[in-house]
Amino acid sequence: ETGVTQSPTHLIKTRGQQVTLRCSSQSGHNTVSWYQQALGQGPQFIFQYYREEENGRGNFPPRFSGLQFPNYSSELNVNALELDDSALYLCASSQGQASTDTQYFGPGTRLTVL
């Protein structure tokens, strides 16, 4: 186990709704990254937060937003859900923002949009 936890484990929403996913980082880590993994695909980078500020963003629309809190836990918010948002959402924490810093992944939140 990595010490990274995510909640909830599973979630079912309908198109147009909004969702919030949560992540607690490993002790001592100040950086959190979020990834979307569609079925049968590799994870796709959504964004990263370093010390409460967004520090890099992938090719995702603005309806994907996030927050990082002073204790370095994080939230991913998705507005106006679409069917294609159905995926496993992975959170990863690391000691820093460097390219060499290992990212430790949580078990993920499985989101289903109907």
Next chain:
Amino acid sequence: AQSVTQLGSHVSVSEGALVLLRCNYSSSVPPYLFWYVQYPNQGLQLLLKYTSAATLVKGINGFEAEFKKSETSFHLTKPSAHMSDAAEYFCAVSEAGNQGGKLIFGQGTELSVKP
């Protein structure tokens, strides 16, 4: 743009046989490379990483990978497969100096191990 290609979406080996999972990357600057494993209904676990030190990298569970710049490859190997190695394997790349620590993943290779 950076990309990672994993040749073979499914690889099947017999228990005790050599495991070889292929990964090629495209990057205009020296990359850092990672292999992760994902068991069903779980997150990703780091097997090993290359960060410009030794080109032959040893990881957990008997896996190793060799960085070959001339071939832009970072193939994962294990001399003898165990049943417990059955999982999905992902190769990922991060560019040196990349702010934001973005990992770019390949499509994954599902490894099956036959008794």
